Amino acid sequence: MAITLRQFQIFIAVAETKQVTRASKKLFLTQSAVSMALAELENQLGGPLFDRHGRSLLLNDRGRYLLPMAKNITHQVHNIEALLSEKKEVIAGSLEIIASSTIGNYVLPYPIALFMRMHPEAHINMMVANTKQAERLVAQGIMDLGFVEGGITDEAIQMTPWFEDELRIIVSSSHALAEQKLFDLPGDLVKTAWVLREDGSGTAEIFKNKLGEHAALLNVVTRIGHTEAIKKAVEAGLGAACLSELTICREEEHGWLKGLSIKDINMRRQLSIIQHKDKTTTRLMSEFLRFCTIMAECGLGRECLSSPKKLDALLKEAYSRKQVD
Template identity: 30%
Template sequence: MNYDALRTFVTVVEERNFTKAAEKLILSQPTVSLHIKQLEVELQTHLLSRSPKHVQITPTGQILYQRAKQIIQLWEKTKEEMGDYLHTLRGFLKIGASLTIGEYILPMILTSYHEQYPYVQLEVVVGNTQEVVQQVRSHQLDLGLIEGHTQEREVKVSPFMEDEMVFVVGASHPLAQQKPNVSLESLQNQVWIAREKGSGTREYMDHLIRKWGLQLKDILMISSNQGVKELVSRGIGVTCISRWVVQKEVDRGEMVMLSVFEQPIVRTLSYVLPMQTDLSRSGQVFLECLIDKSKI
């Protein structure tokens, strides 16, 4: 049974006139007549009684009219649902993120992304920068978000935002009493609390220590931001860490930011993609969302 013929039949019944039906459907009148004839031949019954002025529907035509209306409505609903499906972002996206990004920055981006694209299945793997880069390189992740640099040549690295790095101590630490300004000399011979090797935060802290020629009294390593914060808040030592990580503790008075320079110290956060693989549409849209939210 031809859908167009059913649509023509319903329009003729509702307009009660072949000519008006033809005009409404933007068809020729012979085409309208042909559609009706095809239905009558297939169903082996007269569907319409024609008169010079009007068209009357027969009892069997009434049965077809009711079913044809249902069929047309169902078909239009089906097309609408198919269109929604084809234009709705779907799929699976596996993202890797270094700890600071994964714990403090990525959640707000994922919230926005999921609200807009609820049919994309997301999985997030959190590790240090080195681990994320290696998993992107080996195609275990669709994309990665990192804090540090990488020398890996088999990935593409692009910046997406700047991250302010701050020096912090616990409220009971002697340096906390020197606020708001602390000299670079005051950072000499201190105990430092550091993330593990391979961490982007550790890499940047080591860079600053070398750059400024700081001598360390001791260094304590721990492989989580929360562990770093716990040690620092107890007054054990100094750390250099993303402002995102310690802002709440500073606001609560548990930690103190040390002002060493007039200008803020910033590093670049980047996203990493496999070199030879095209990112899926869901991944491309995620990056657009990431870059848009990073402007805030």
């Protein structure tokens, strides 16, 4: 039989009052219930915890060793009850989320940090993977929420549109295409080698879908599984790539990369939040989803997502206003 919290509470009460009678009154239990629980605890721990002196029970060396640990355990349980009680205003808990590369590396870090500063008892752990991996882990119930940029096929997954992003062709500042304002299909497609994300990437999937029949003209020289590595390869002159505008802000500002929109093709894509249809929405999850919704409603552009100070100011103002409403 496992040790119970109630046994610890009874042990502490007996240690403090030094009598079963007083402990039973303190806990509103019968004397027999207190005596039985204490006897079971001592039996489970392999020996007595008290020395009997007449009607008094005094802690022995084993009892003195156990008492601070028992108090700490009961204190922590009380803290958990207080923090997670729906009657309290505290947002607490630990949320496991998974985000595809663009979102995980360039969109969510600042908002997550702000949310955790606003709710100190909330902890958000984030894993970065591609869209297919995110779909699989959310479907398995391993992750609470997923933030993806590609399509979802699993029927157990509920997908909610979040906000829009735009894909752009990127080349190095010394590339011949860098002199152009727009990327023209199909002519410009064959003027360069291509660096693409790995299979399963939402960005690569959407890029090929947007190209349609022209995708057959892609001369893919390498596939790289991380956005930063792709940017470095393009900057070094290996070829062109297609990435989210959210990922190239700094490089464009410094003139290291040039971003091009494709002529006559809408390269905007929907970023979405996914969760298992049968998963319980906890208070923390609900509040974080509301926070993410506010981000979308603010219409935050890439200049905000690349500036933590500006993002903090906008989100704090909007979030506070929503809480008042």
